Amino acid sequence: xxxxxxxxxxxxxxxxxxxxxxxxxxxxxxxxxxxxxxxxxxxxxxxxxxxxxxxxxxxxxxxxxxxxxxxxxxxxxxxxxxxxxxxxxxxxxxxxxxxxxxxxxxxxxxxxxxxxxxxxxxxxxxxxxxxxxxxxxxxxxxxxxxxxxxxxxxxxxxxxxxxxxxxxxxxxxxxxxxxxxxxxxxxxxxxxxxxxxxxxxxxxxxxxxxxxxxxxxxxxxxxxxxxxxxxxxxxxxxxxxxxxxxxxxxxxxxxxxxx
Amino acid sequence: xxxxxxxxxxxxxxxxxxxxxxxxxxxxxxxxxxxxxxxxxxxxxxxxxxxxxxxxxxxxxxxxxxxxxxxxxxxxxxxxxxxxxxxxxxxxxxxxxxxxxxxxxxxxxxxxxxxxxxxxxxxxxxxxxxxxxxxxxxxxxxxxxxxxxxxxxxxxxxxxxxxxxxxxxxxxxxxxxxxxxxxxxxxxxxxxxxxxxxxxxxxxxxxxxxxxxxxxxxxxxxxxxxxxxxxxxxxxxxxxxxxxxxxxxxxxxxxxxxxxxxxxxxxxxxxxxxxxxxxxxxxxxxxxxxxxxxxxxxxxxxxxxxxxxxxx
Numbered sequence: 324x325x326x327x328x329x330x331x332x333x334x335x336x337x338x339x340x341x342x343x344x345x346x347x348x349x350x351x352x353x354x355x356x357x358x359x360x361x362x363x364x365x366x367x368x369x370x371x372x373x374x375x376x377x378x379x380x381x382x383x384x385x386x387x388x389x390x391x392x393x394x395x396x397x398x399x400x401x402x403x404x405x406x407x408x409x410x411x412x413x414x415x416x417x418x419x420x421x422x423x424x425x426x427x428x429x430x431x432x433x434x435x436x437x438x439x440x441x442x443x444x445x446x447x448x449x450x451x452x453x454x455x456x457x458x459x460x461x462x463x464x465x466x467x468x469x470x471x472x473x474x475x476x477x478x479x480x481x482x483x484x485x486x487x488x489x490x491x492x493x494x495x496x497x498x499x500x501x502x503x504x505x506x507x508x509x510x511x512x513x514x515x516x517x518x519x520x521x522x523x524x525x526x527x528x529x530x531x532x533x534x535x536x537x538x539x540x541x542x543x544x545x546x547x548x549x550x551x552x553x554x555x556x557x558x559x560x561x562x563x564x565x566x567x568x569x570x571x572x573x574x575x576x577x578x579x580x581x582x
Numbered sequence: 583x584x585x586x587x588x589x590x591x592x593x594x595x596x597x598x599x600x601x602x603x604x605x606x607x608x609x610x611x612x613x614x615x616x617x618x619x620x621x622x623x624x625x626x627x628x629x630x631x632x633x634x635x636x637x638x639x640x641x642x643x644x645x646x647x648x649x650x651x652x653x654x655x656x657x658x659x660x661x662x663x664x665x666x667x668x669x670x671x672x673x674x675x676x677x678x679x680x681x682x683x684x685x686x687x688x689x690x691x692x693x694x695x696x697x698x699x700x701x702x703x704x705x706x707x708x709x710x711x712x713x714x715x716x717x718x719x720x721x722x723x724x725x726x727x728x729x730x731x732x733x734x735x736x737x738x739x740x741x742x743x744x745x746x747x748x749x750x751x752x753x754x755x756x757x758x759x760x761x762x763x764x765x766x767x768x769x770x771x772x773x774x775x776x777x778x779x780x781x782x783x784x785x786x787x788x789x790x791x792x793x794x795x796x797x798x799x800x801x802x803x804x805x806x807x808x809x810x811x812x813x814x815x816x817x818x819x820x821x822x823x824x825x826x827x828x829x830x831x832x833x834x835x836x837x838x839x840x841x842x843x844x845x846x847x848x849x850x851x852x853x854x855x856x857x858x859x860x861x862x863x864x865x866x867x868x869x870x871x872x873x874x875x876x877x878x879x880x881x882x883x884x885x886x887x888x889x890x891x892x893x894x
Contacts, residue, residue, distance in 0.1 A: 373848070400644075543642045543851040547607070548851070
Protein backbone atom coordinates (compact mmCIF):
# COMPACT_ATOMS: atom_id res chain seq x y z
CA UNK A 324 0.00 0.00 0.00
CA UNK A 325 1.22 3.46 -0.94
CA UNK A 326 1.12 6.38 1.45
CA UNK A 327 2.19 10.03 1.59
CA UNK A 328 4.27 10.80 4.65
CA UNK A 329 6.55 13.51 6.02
CA UNK A 330 9.64 11.46 6.78
CA UNK A 331 12.37 12.61 9.14
CA UNK A 332 15.94 12.95 7.94
CA UNK A 333 18.18 10.87 10.22
CA UNK A 334 21.39 11.59 8.29
CA UNK A 335 22.45 12.99 4.96
CA UNK A 336 26.01 12.90 3.67
CA UNK A 337 28.00 13.08 0.45
CA UNK A 338 29.58 9.63 0.00
CA UNK A 339 31.20 10.26 -3.40
CA UNK A 340 31.41 13.19 -5.80
CA UNK A 341 27.82 14.59 -6.01
CA UNK A 342 26.50 11.29 -4.65
CA UNK A 343 24.42 11.67 -1.50
CA UNK A 344 23.25 9.12 1.02
CA UNK A 345 20.00 10.03 2.77
CA UNK A 346 18.52 8.06 5.67
CA UNK A 347 14.82 8.66 6.31
CA UNK A 348 12.59 7.45 9.11
CA UNK A 349 8.85 6.87 9.01
CA UNK A 350 6.05 4.33 8.77
CA UNK A 351 6.26 4.24 4.99
CA UNK A 352 9.15 1.82 5.50
CA UNK A 353 6.71 -0.78 6.86
CA UNK A 354 4.93 -0.81 3.50
CA UNK A 355 8.00 -1.72 1.43
CA UNK A 356 7.49 -5.15 -0.12
CA UNK A 357 10.95 -5.85 -1.53
CA UNK A 358 14.19 -4.60 -3.07
CA UNK A 359 13.89 -2.48 -6.21
CA UNK A 360 10.91 -0.35 -5.23
CA UNK A 361 11.23 3.45 -5.28
CA UNK A 362 9.85 6.53 -3.56
CA UNK A 363 8.73 9.89 -4.95
CA UNK A 364 10.09 12.93 -3.08
CA UNK A 365 9.12 16.57 -2.84
CA UNK A 366 12.48 18.31 -2.97
CA UNK A 367 11.28 21.75 -1.94
CA UNK A 368 8.40 23.70 -0.50
CA UNK A 369 5.87 25.50 -2.66
CA UNK A 370 5.42 25.01 -6.40
CA UNK A 371 8.97 25.22 -7.73
CA UNK A 372 10.19 22.55 -8.30
CA UNK A 373 6.67 21.33 -8.90
CA UNK A 374 7.02 17.62 -9.57
CA UNK A 375 8.31 14.95 -7.24
CA UNK A 376 11.61 13.17 -7.92
CA UNK A 377 11.66 9.36 -8.17
CA UNK A 378 14.52 7.78 -6.19
CA UNK A 379 15.15 4.09 -5.67
CA UNK A 380 15.31 2.55 -2.21
CA UNK A 381 18.88 1.44 -1.51
CA UNK A 382 18.35 -0.27 1.83
CA UNK A 383 15.61 -0.55 4.45
CA UNK A 384 15.10 -1.79 7.96
CA UNK A 385 11.62 -2.48 9.26
CA UNK A 386 13.01 -2.76 12.81
CA UNK A 387 14.51 0.73 12.72
CA UNK A 388 11.64 2.11 10.58
CA UNK A 389 14.35 3.57 8.34
CA UNK A 390 15.33 3.48 4.70
CA UNK A 391 18.42 4.67 2.86
CA UNK A 392 18.35 6.43 -0.48
CA UNK A 393 21.42 7.15 -2.59
CA UNK A 394 21.06 9.72 -5.36
CA UNK A 395 23.11 11.98 -7.55
CA UNK A 396 22.65 15.73 -7.07
CA UNK A 397 22.62 16.98 -10.63
CA UNK A 398 19.41 18.88 -11.38
CA UNK A 399 17.61 21.63 -9.52
CA UNK A 400 15.44 19.21 -7.53
CA UNK A 401 18.16 16.84 -6.39
CA UNK A 402 20.54 19.72 -5.58
CA UNK A 403 17.83 21.21 -3.32
CA UNK A 404 17.35 17.80 -1.77
CA UNK A 405 21.08 17.52 -1.04
CA UNK A 406 20.91 20.72 1.02
CA UNK A 407 18.37 19.29 3.46
CA UNK A 408 19.77 18.54 6.90
CA UNK A 409 19.32 16.09 9.72
CA UNK A 410 16.09 16.62 11.65
CA UNK A 411 14.24 18.21 8.73
CA UNK A 412 11.29 16.48 7.09
CA UNK A 413 10.74 15.43 3.49
CA UNK A 414 7.34 14.69 1.95
CA UNK A 415 7.52 11.19 0.50
CA UNK A 416 5.04 9.23 -1.64
CA UNK A 417 5.61 5.51 -1.72
CA UNK A 418 6.64 2.80 -1.77
CA UNK A 419 6.06 2.67 -5.52
CA UNK A 420 6.47 0.07 -8.23
CA UNK A 421 7.37 -3.59 -8.14
CA UNK A 422 10.83 -4.69 -7.13
CA UNK A 423 13.16 -7.50 -8.16
CA UNK A 424 11.77 -11.04 -7.91
CA UNK A 425 13.71 -12.84 -5.16
CA UNK A 426 11.38 -15.47 -3.71
CA UNK A 427 11.37 -17.68 -6.81
CA UNK A 428 15.13 -18.26 -6.61
CA UNK A 429 16.42 -21.71 -5.61
CA UNK A 430 19.32 -21.93 -3.20
CA UNK A 431 21.81 -23.46 -5.59
CA UNK A 432 21.45 -20.76 -8.23
CA UNK A 433 24.27 -18.39 -9.07
CA UNK A 434 23.35 -14.76 -9.34
CA UNK A 435 25.13 -11.90 -11.04
CA UNK A 436 24.27 -8.35 -10.04
CA UNK A 437 25.30 -5.60 -12.42
CA UNK A 438 24.94 -1.91 -11.76
CA UNK A 439 26.01 1.24 -13.57
CA UNK A 440 26.45 4.60 -11.83
CA UNK A 441 23.37 5.81 -10.06
CA UNK A 442 21.69 2.54 -11.05
CA UNK A 443 23.74 0.76 -8.36
CA UNK A 444 21.76 1.73 -5.19
CA UNK A 445 18.62 -0.48 -5.51
CA UNK A 446 20.87 -3.50 -6.10
CA UNK A 447 22.32 -3.19 -2.61
CA UNK A 448 19.19 -4.25 -0.74
CA UNK A 449 18.72 -6.95 -3.36
CA UNK A 450 22.19 -8.33 -2.74
CA UNK A 451 21.69 -8.21 1.02
CA UNK A 452 18.47 -10.19 0.81
CA UNK A 453 19.93 -12.78 -1.57
CA UNK A 454 23.01 -13.11 0.64
CA UNK A 455 20.86 -13.73 3.72
CA UNK A 456 19.02 -16.45 1.80
CA UNK A 457 22.36 -18.14 1.19
CA UNK A 458 22.50 -17.46 -2.52
CA UNK A 459 25.90 -16.96 -4.12
CA UNK A 460 26.10 -13.50 -5.60
CA UNK A 461 28.77 -11.86 -7.74
CA UNK A 462 28.71 -8.10 -8.36
CA UNK A 463 29.99 -6.07 -11.27
CA UNK A 464 29.73 -2.34 -10.75
CA UNK A 465 30.46 0.38 -13.29
CA UNK A 466 31.33 3.98 -12.48
CA UNK A 467 32.75 6.99 -14.34
CA UNK A 468 35.79 7.09 -12.09
CA UNK A 469 36.98 6.27 -8.58
CA UNK A 470 35.72 9.64 -7.30
CA UNK A 471 32.12 8.81 -8.19
CA UNK A 472 32.23 5.18 -6.98
CA UNK A 473 30.32 4.09 -3.90
CA UNK A 474 29.19 1.03 -1.91
CA UNK A 475 32.16 -1.06 -3.15
CA UNK A 476 33.18 -2.25 0.33
CA UNK A 477 29.57 -2.93 1.27
CA UNK A 478 28.98 -5.11 -1.79
CA UNK A 479 32.22 -6.99 -1.14
CA UNK A 480 30.81 -8.25 2.14
CA UNK A 481 28.15 -10.13 0.18
CA UNK A 482 30.27 -11.66 -2.56
CA UNK A 483 32.95 -11.18 -5.21
CA UNK A 484 32.80 -7.61 -6.47
CA UNK A 485 34.40 -6.29 -9.66
CA UNK A 486 34.55 -2.70 -10.77
CA UNK A 487 34.86 -1.09 -14.19
CA UNK A 488 35.47 2.62 -14.66
CA UNK A 489 35.44 4.80 -17.78
CA UNK A 490 38.91 6.16 -17.01
CA UNK A 491 40.44 3.10 -15.38
CA UNK A 492 40.96 4.90 -12.06
CA UNK A 493 39.36 1.95 -10.25
CA UNK A 494 39.06 -1.67 -11.33
CA UNK A 495 39.41 -2.23 -15.05
CA UNK A 496 39.10 0.45 -17.71
CA UNK A 497 36.01 -0.33 -19.71
CA UNK A 498 32.42 -1.46 -19.35
CA UNK A 499 30.75 -3.85 -16.95
CA UNK A 500 30.12 -6.16 -19.89
CA UNK A 501 33.89 -6.38 -20.47
CA UNK A 502 34.38 -7.52 -16.87
CA UNK A 503 31.75 -10.25 -17.15
CA UNK A 504 33.54 -11.67 -20.21
CA UNK A 505 37.09 -11.20 -18.88
CA UNK A 506 36.37 -12.78 -15.52
CA UNK A 507 34.22 -15.46 -17.13
CA UNK A 508 31.63 -15.07 -14.40
CA UNK A 509 29.14 -17.96 -14.31
CA UNK A 510 25.51 -17.15 -13.51
CA UNK A 511 21.96 -18.42 -13.91
CA UNK A 512 20.21 -15.16 -13.21
CA UNK A 513 21.24 -11.58 -13.82
CA UNK A 514 19.81 -8.48 -12.16
CA UNK A 515 20.80 -5.13 -13.63
CA UNK A 516 20.15 -1.43 -13.18
CA UNK A 517 21.93 1.41 -14.94
CA UNK A 518 22.13 3.25 -18.26
CA UNK A 519 19.82 1.92 -20.99
CA UNK A 520 22.80 1.15 -23.23
CA UNK A 521 24.18 -1.18 -20.55
CA UNK A 522 20.83 -2.88 -20.00
CA UNK A 523 20.34 -3.33 -23.72
CA UNK A 524 23.76 -4.92 -24.17
CA UNK A 525 23.20 -7.30 -21.26
CA UNK A 526 19.73 -8.30 -22.47
CA UNK A 527 21.02 -8.98 -25.99
CA UNK A 528 24.13 -10.82 -24.81
CA UNK A 529 22.43 -13.29 -22.51
CA UNK A 530 19.11 -14.26 -24.09
CA UNK A 531 19.32 -17.77 -22.60
CA UNK A 532 19.64 -16.51 -19.00
CA UNK A 533 17.06 -15.12 -16.64
CA UNK A 534 17.68 -11.39 -16.88
CA UNK A 535 15.82 -8.76 -14.85
CA UNK A 536 16.37 -5.07 -15.50
CA UNK A 537 15.26 -1.96 -13.66
CA UNK A 538 14.32 1.02 -15.83
CA UNK A 539 13.88 4.74 -15.31
CA UNK A 540 12.08 7.45 -17.23
CA UNK A 541 10.87 11.00 -16.65
CA UNK A 542 7.78 10.61 -14.49
CA UNK A 543 5.15 12.83 -13.05
CA UNK A 544 2.59 11.03 -10.86
CA UNK A 545 4.60 7.85 -10.11
CA UNK A 546 1.41 5.85 -9.50
CA UNK A 547 0.32 4.96 -13.02
CA UNK A 548 -2.27 7.65 -13.64
CA UNK A 549 -0.58 10.06 -16.04
CA UNK A 550 0.95 7.73 -18.67
CA UNK A 551 4.21 9.71 -18.80
CA UNK A 552 6.61 6.77 -18.40
CA UNK A 553 5.29 4.25 -20.88
CA UNK A 554 7.29 1.65 -22.85
CA UNK A 555 5.98 -0.54 -25.66
CA UNK A 556 6.00 -4.29 -25.14
CA UNK A 557 8.22 -6.50 -27.29
CA UNK A 558 5.31 -8.91 -27.76
CA UNK A 559 3.11 -7.29 -30.40
CA UNK A 560 0.23 -9.60 -29.43
CA UNK A 561 0.31 -8.33 -25.85
CA UNK A 562 -3.18 -7.29 -24.78
CA UNK A 563 -2.22 -3.79 -23.64
CA UNK A 564 0.86 -3.36 -25.81
CA UNK A 565 2.60 -1.19 -23.23
CA UNK A 566 3.90 -1.10 -19.65
CA UNK A 567 4.12 1.82 -17.27
CA UNK A 568 7.58 1.98 -15.71
CA UNK A 569 6.27 3.48 -12.46
CA UNK A 570 3.51 1.02 -11.66
CA UNK A 571 4.13 -2.09 -13.83
CA UNK A 572 7.91 -1.78 -13.29
CA UNK A 573 10.41 -0.39 -12.70
CA UNK A 574 11.73 -3.98 -12.83
CA UNK A 575 10.97 -6.01 -15.95
CA UNK A 576 12.15 -9.32 -17.32
CA UNK A 577 14.48 -8.64 -20.27
CA UNK A 578 12.46 -8.91 -23.46
CA UNK A 579 9.24 -7.65 -21.90
CA UNK A 580 9.50 -4.05 -23.09
CA UNK A 581 11.35 -2.39 -25.96
CA UNK A 582 14.43 -0.59 -24.65
CA UNK B 583 -28.68 22.13 0.85
CA UNK B 584 -24.95 22.14 1.49
CA UNK B 585 -23.10 25.34 0.76
CA UNK B 586 -20.81 23.35 -1.52
CA UNK B 587 -23.57 21.87 -3.70
CA UNK B 588 -23.58 23.07 -7.30
CA UNK B 589 -26.18 22.44 -10.02
CA UNK B 590 -24.99 22.48 -13.62
CA UNK B 591 -26.58 21.10 -16.79
CA UNK B 592 -26.83 17.34 -16.26
CA UNK B 593 -24.84 17.52 -13.03
CA UNK B 594 -25.78 17.74 -9.39
CA UNK B 595 -22.40 18.14 -7.72
CA UNK B 596 -21.99 17.59 -3.98
CA UNK B 597 -19.12 20.03 -4.22
CA UNK B 598 -17.64 22.05 -7.09
CA UNK B 599 -14.28 20.21 -7.20
CA UNK B 600 -13.45 17.49 -9.71
CA UNK B 601 -10.25 16.01 -11.08
CA UNK B 602 -9.45 17.22 -14.61
CA UNK B 603 -9.23 14.88 -17.55
CA UNK B 604 -5.82 13.38 -18.20
CA UNK B 605 -4.59 13.89 -14.65
CA UNK B 606 -6.64 11.15 -13.05
CA UNK B 607 -6.68 8.24 -15.50
CA UNK B 608 -9.93 6.40 -14.89
CA UNK B 609 -9.63 6.85 -11.14
CA UNK B 610 -8.20 3.44 -10.25
CA UNK B 611 -4.86 4.72 -8.95
CA UNK B 612 -6.50 7.34 -6.73
CA UNK B 613 -9.06 4.92 -5.31
CA UNK B 614 -6.11 3.35 -3.44
CA UNK B 615 -5.82 6.62 -1.52
CA UNK B 616 -9.42 7.72 -0.90
CA UNK B 617 -13.09 7.07 -1.59
CA UNK B 618 -13.81 8.70 -4.95
CA UNK B 619 -17.41 9.33 -3.87
CA UNK B 620 -16.25 12.46 -2.02
CA UNK B 621 -15.51 14.17 -5.36
CA UNK B 622 -17.90 16.54 -7.10
CA UNK B 623 -17.47 14.63 -10.34
CA UNK B 624 -14.70 12.85 -12.27
CA UNK B 625 -13.49 13.90 -15.70
CA UNK B 626 -12.10 10.69 -17.13
CA UNK B 627 -9.13 10.41 -19.48
CA UNK B 628 -9.85 11.34 -23.09
CA UNK B 629 -11.45 8.44 -24.92
CA UNK B 630 -11.11 7.84 -28.65
CA UNK B 631 -12.83 5.32 -30.93
CA UNK B 632 -9.77 3.07 -31.20
CA UNK B 633 -7.09 2.46 -28.56
CA UNK B 634 -4.18 4.89 -28.80
CA UNK B 635 -0.61 4.32 -27.63
CA UNK B 636 0.32 7.99 -27.62
CA UNK B 637 3.66 9.70 -28.13
CA UNK B 638 7.25 8.51 -27.63
CA UNK B 639 8.98 9.27 -24.30
CA UNK B 640 10.08 11.59 -22.74
CA UNK B 641 6.50 12.76 -22.45
CA UNK B 642 6.92 15.17 -19.53
CA UNK B 643 9.32 17.89 -18.43
CA UNK B 644 9.45 20.19 -15.45
CA UNK B 645 9.17 23.98 -15.90
CA UNK B 646 9.12 26.80 -13.32
CA UNK B 647 5.98 26.11 -11.24
CA UNK B 648 4.65 24.00 -14.07
CA UNK B 649 5.12 21.02 -16.27
CA UNK B 650 4.95 20.16 -19.94
CA UNK B 651 3.27 17.00 -21.12
CA UNK B 652 2.80 15.37 -24.48
CA UNK B 653 1.15 12.07 -23.64
CA UNK B 654 -0.72 11.99 -26.93
CA UNK B 655 -4.17 10.86 -25.77
CA UNK B 656 -3.08 7.37 -24.78
CA UNK B 657 -6.23 5.44 -23.89
CA UNK B 658 -7.65 1.93 -24.22
CA UNK B 659 -10.34 2.95 -26.73
CA UNK B 660 -14.12 3.29 -26.56
CA UNK B 661 -14.92 -0.43 -26.21
CA UNK B 662 -12.65 -1.00 -23.19
CA UNK B 663 -13.77 2.22 -21.52
CA UNK B 664 -17.42 1.19 -21.94
CA UNK B 665 -16.88 -2.42 -20.87
CA UNK B 666 -14.27 -2.03 -18.12
CA UNK B 667 -13.53 1.48 -16.89
CA UNK B 668 -17.02 2.97 -16.61
CA UNK B 669 -18.56 -0.14 -14.98
CA UNK B 670 -15.65 -0.17 -12.51
CA UNK B 671 -16.29 3.51 -11.69
CA UNK B 672 -19.99 2.81 -11.08
CA UNK B 673 -19.12 1.50 -7.59
CA UNK B 674 -18.64 5.13 -6.57
CA UNK B 675 -21.50 7.54 -6.05
CA UNK B 676 -20.04 10.20 -8.33
CA UNK B 677 -21.10 11.56 -11.74
CA UNK B 678 -18.68 10.95 -14.58
CA UNK B 679 -17.90 13.55 -17.21
CA UNK B 680 -16.57 11.65 -20.21
CA UNK B 681 -13.85 13.50 -22.09
CA UNK B 682 -13.98 12.52 -25.76
CA UNK B 683 -11.45 13.13 -28.52
CA UNK B 684 -10.91 12.30 -32.16
CA UNK B 685 -9.29 13.23 -35.45
CA UNK B 686 -12.50 13.74 -37.42
CA UNK B 687 -15.99 14.97 -36.62
CA UNK B 688 -17.22 11.42 -37.23
CA UNK B 689 -14.86 10.16 -34.49
CA UNK B 690 -16.35 12.58 -31.97
CA UNK B 691 -19.88 11.67 -33.01
CA UNK B 692 -19.20 7.95 -32.67
CA UNK B 693 -17.67 8.19 -29.20
CA UNK B 694 -20.35 10.65 -28.02
CA UNK B 695 -23.21 8.48 -29.20
CA UNK B 696 -21.93 5.39 -27.37
CA UNK B 697 -20.36 6.80 -24.23
CA UNK B 698 -23.32 9.07 -23.43
CA UNK B 699 -25.41 5.90 -23.02
CA UNK B 700 -23.34 4.72 -20.04
CA UNK B 701 -25.47 5.00 -16.88
CA UNK B 702 -22.86 6.86 -14.83
CA UNK B 703 -21.90 9.34 -17.57
CA UNK B 704 -23.84 12.53 -16.80
CA UNK B 705 -22.10 14.86 -19.22
CA UNK B 706 -19.56 14.89 -22.03
CA UNK B 707 -16.49 17.04 -22.26
CA UNK B 708 -15.59 17.64 -25.85
CA UNK B 709 -11.81 17.70 -26.10
CA UNK B 710 -11.20 20.02 -29.03
CA UNK B 711 -8.06 21.42 -27.52
CA UNK B 712 -5.42 18.73 -27.07
CA UNK B 713 -2.21 20.35 -28.29
CA UNK B 714 -0.35 17.08 -28.58
CA UNK B 715 -1.97 15.18 -31.42
CA UNK B 716 -1.00 16.13 -34.92
CA UNK B 717 -4.24 15.42 -36.72
CA UNK B 718 -7.40 17.30 -35.88
CA UNK B 719 -7.54 17.95 -32.16
CA UNK B 720 -6.23 21.45 -31.96
CA UNK B 721 -7.74 22.56 -35.30
CA UNK B 722 -11.18 21.90 -33.81
CA UNK B 723 -10.21 24.11 -30.93
CA UNK B 724 -8.74 27.08 -32.78
CA UNK B 725 -11.15 27.71 -35.66
CA UNK B 726 -14.52 29.00 -34.39
CA UNK B 727 -16.61 27.62 -37.27
CA UNK B 728 -15.09 24.15 -36.92
CA UNK B 729 -15.62 24.21 -33.14
CA UNK B 730 -19.24 25.19 -33.63
CA UNK B 731 -19.79 22.43 -36.17
CA UNK B 732 -18.31 19.63 -34.04
CA UNK B 733 -20.31 20.85 -31.02
CA UNK B 734 -23.51 20.83 -33.05
CA UNK B 735 -22.89 17.36 -34.43
CA UNK B 736 -22.08 15.92 -31.01
CA UNK B 737 -25.14 17.58 -29.47
CA UNK B 738 -27.31 15.85 -32.06
CA UNK B 739 -26.30 12.39 -30.86
CA UNK B 740 -25.45 12.85 -27.18
CA UNK B 741 -27.92 11.68 -24.56
CA UNK B 742 -26.34 13.93 -21.93
CA UNK B 743 -25.34 17.63 -21.81
CA UNK B 744 -22.19 18.57 -23.69
CA UNK B 745 -19.41 20.74 -22.28
CA UNK B 746 -16.69 21.94 -24.61
CA UNK B 747 -13.09 22.23 -23.40
CA UNK B 748 -11.47 25.36 -24.79
CA UNK B 749 -7.88 25.82 -25.84
CA UNK B 750 -5.99 28.88 -24.61
CA UNK B 751 -3.84 28.73 -27.75
CA UNK B 752 -6.00 31.24 -29.63
CA UNK B 753 -5.98 34.99 -30.20
CA UNK B 754 -9.39 35.62 -28.68
CA UNK B 755 -10.91 32.87 -26.55
CA UNK B 756 -14.24 34.75 -26.39
CA UNK B 757 -14.82 34.04 -30.07
CA UNK B 758 -14.33 30.32 -29.46
CA UNK B 759 -16.65 30.44 -26.48
CA UNK B 760 -19.37 32.19 -28.47
CA UNK B 761 -18.95 29.73 -31.33
CA UNK B 762 -19.48 26.66 -29.13
CA UNK B 763 -22.36 28.34 -27.33
CA UNK B 764 -23.97 28.94 -30.72
CA UNK B 765 -23.26 25.31 -31.57
CA UNK B 766 -25.45 24.32 -28.63
CA UNK B 767 -22.88 23.62 -25.92
CA UNK B 768 -24.42 23.29 -22.45
CA UNK B 769 -21.27 24.47 -20.74
CA UNK B 770 -17.61 25.31 -21.16
CA UNK B 771 -14.58 23.82 -19.45
CA UNK B 772 -11.41 25.87 -19.57
CA UNK B 773 -8.53 26.04 -20.01
CA UNK B 774 -6.62 23.21 -21.62
CA UNK B 775 -2.81 23.45 -21.60
CA UNK B 776 -0.70 26.09 -23.36
CA UNK B 777 1.69 24.89 -26.03
CA UNK B 778 5.28 25.20 -24.88
CA UNK B 779 8.70 23.58 -25.04
CA UNK B 780 11.99 23.05 -23.27
CA UNK B 781 15.42 22.42 -24.72
CA UNK B 782 18.17 20.31 -23.16
CA UNK B 783 21.29 22.48 -22.98
CA UNK B 784 23.58 19.44 -23.23
CA UNK B 785 21.99 17.71 -26.21
CA UNK B 786 20.76 20.98 -27.81
CA UNK B 787 17.48 19.19 -28.55
CA UNK B 788 13.91 19.48 -27.25
CA UNK B 789 13.41 17.65 -23.94
CA UNK B 790 9.99 16.32 -24.96
CA UNK B 791 10.10 13.71 -27.73
CA UNK B 792 7.04 15.29 -29.33
CA UNK B 793 9.09 18.56 -29.41
CA UNK B 794 6.25 20.64 -27.92
CA UNK B 795 3.98 19.86 -25.01
CA UNK B 796 1.12 21.34 -23.06
CA UNK B 797 2.06 23.58 -20.15
CA UNK B 798 0.04 23.13 -16.96
CA UNK B 799 0.34 23.83 -13.26
CA UNK B 800 0.43 27.03 -11.19
CA UNK B 801 2.44 28.76 -13.94
CA UNK B 802 -0.70 29.03 -16.10
CA UNK B 803 -3.14 30.08 -13.38
CA UNK B 804 -3.06 33.83 -14.17
CA UNK B 805 -3.81 33.10 -17.83
CA UNK B 806 -6.65 30.75 -16.95
CA UNK B 807 -8.15 33.32 -14.59
CA UNK B 808 -7.98 36.06 -17.20
CA UNK B 809 -9.68 33.82 -19.74
CA UNK B 810 -12.44 32.68 -17.36
CA UNK B 811 -12.95 36.36 -16.51
CA UNK B 812 -13.35 37.21 -20.20
CA UNK B 813 -15.48 34.26 -21.24
CA UNK B 814 -17.84 34.38 -18.27
CA UNK B 815 -18.81 37.91 -19.33
CA UNK B 816 -19.31 36.81 -22.93
CA UNK B 817 -21.46 33.67 -22.75
CA UNK B 818 -24.49 32.62 -20.71
CA UNK B 819 -23.57 28.95 -20.31
CA UNK B 820 -21.74 27.85 -17.14
CA UNK B 821 -17.98 27.44 -16.89
CA UNK B 822 -15.94 24.76 -15.16
CA UNK B 823 -12.67 26.59 -14.59
CA UNK B 824 -9.24 25.01 -14.39
CA UNK B 825 -5.56 25.86 -14.77
CA UNK B 826 -3.04 25.46 -11.97
CA UNK B 827 -5.44 25.03 -9.06
CA UNK B 828 -3.50 23.75 -6.03
CA UNK B 829 -5.42 25.16 -3.05
CA UNK B 830 -8.89 26.14 -1.82
CA UNK B 831 -7.87 29.80 -2.22
CA UNK B 832 -7.22 29.12 -5.90
CA UNK B 833 -10.76 27.71 -6.18
CA UNK B 834 -12.20 30.90 -4.72
CA UNK B 835 -10.18 32.96 -7.20
CA UNK B 836 -11.64 30.98 -10.12
CA UNK B 837 -15.15 31.54 -8.77
CA UNK B 838 -14.54 35.27 -8.46
CA UNK B 839 -13.27 35.24 -12.06
CA UNK B 840 -16.55 33.70 -13.21
CA UNK B 841 -16.35 29.92 -12.81
CA UNK B 842 -19.36 27.87 -11.64
CA UNK B 843 -17.25 24.84 -10.68
CA UNK B 844 -13.58 23.92 -10.95
CA UNK B 845 -11.33 21.09 -12.03
CA UNK B 846 -8.00 20.17 -10.46
CA UNK B 847 -5.39 18.80 -12.85
CA UNK B 848 -1.65 18.80 -12.28
CA UNK B 849 -2.02 18.93 -8.47
CA UNK B 850 -3.19 15.28 -8.57
CA UNK B 851 0.14 14.27 -10.08
CA UNK B 852 2.08 15.80 -7.22
CA UNK B 853 -0.16 14.78 -4.37
CA UNK B 854 -2.66 11.96 -4.86
CA UNK B 855 -4.63 13.47 -1.96
CA UNK B 856 -4.86 16.91 -3.63
CA UNK B 857 -8.61 16.83 -4.36
CA UNK B 858 -9.77 15.66 -0.91
CA UNK B 859 -7.52 18.29 0.71
CA UNK B 860 -8.85 21.09 -1.49
CA UNK B 861 -12.47 20.02 -0.82
CA UNK B 862 -11.91 19.93 2.94
CA UNK B 863 -10.09 23.28 2.96
CA UNK B 864 -12.71 24.88 0.72
CA UNK B 865 -15.51 23.95 3.07
CA UNK B 866 -13.59 25.44 6.01
CA UNK B 867 -12.74 28.54 3.99
CA UNK B 868 -16.40 29.14 3.08
CA UNK B 869 -17.30 28.90 6.77
CA UNK B 870 -14.56 31.35 7.62
CA UNK B 871 -15.75 33.74 4.89
CA UNK B 872 -19.30 33.37 6.19
CA UNK B 873 -20.63 32.44 2.75
CA UNK B 874 -24.04 30.77 2.53
CA UNK B 875 -23.45 29.17 -0.79
CA UNK B 876 -20.42 28.92 -3.05
CA UNK B 877 -22.39 29.89 -6.15
CA UNK B 878 -22.70 33.39 -4.70
CA UNK B 879 -19.02 33.86 -5.48
CA UNK B 880 -19.25 33.34 -9.23
CA UNK B 881 -18.17 36.42 -11.16
CA UNK B 882 -17.76 38.68 -8.14
CA UNK B 883 -14.63 40.18 -9.69
CA UNK B 884 -16.72 41.80 -12.41
CA UNK B 885 -20.29 41.87 -11.14
CA UNK B 886 -21.57 45.16 -9.71
CA UNK B 887 -20.54 46.46 -6.34
CA UNK B 888 -23.89 45.68 -4.75
CA UNK B 889 -23.53 42.00 -5.46
CA UNK B 890 -19.97 42.14 -4.38
CA UNK B 891 -20.72 43.38 -0.90
CA UNK B 892 -24.03 41.60 -0.52
CA UNK B 893 -24.32 40.19 2.97
CA UNK B 894 -26.98 37.65 3.83
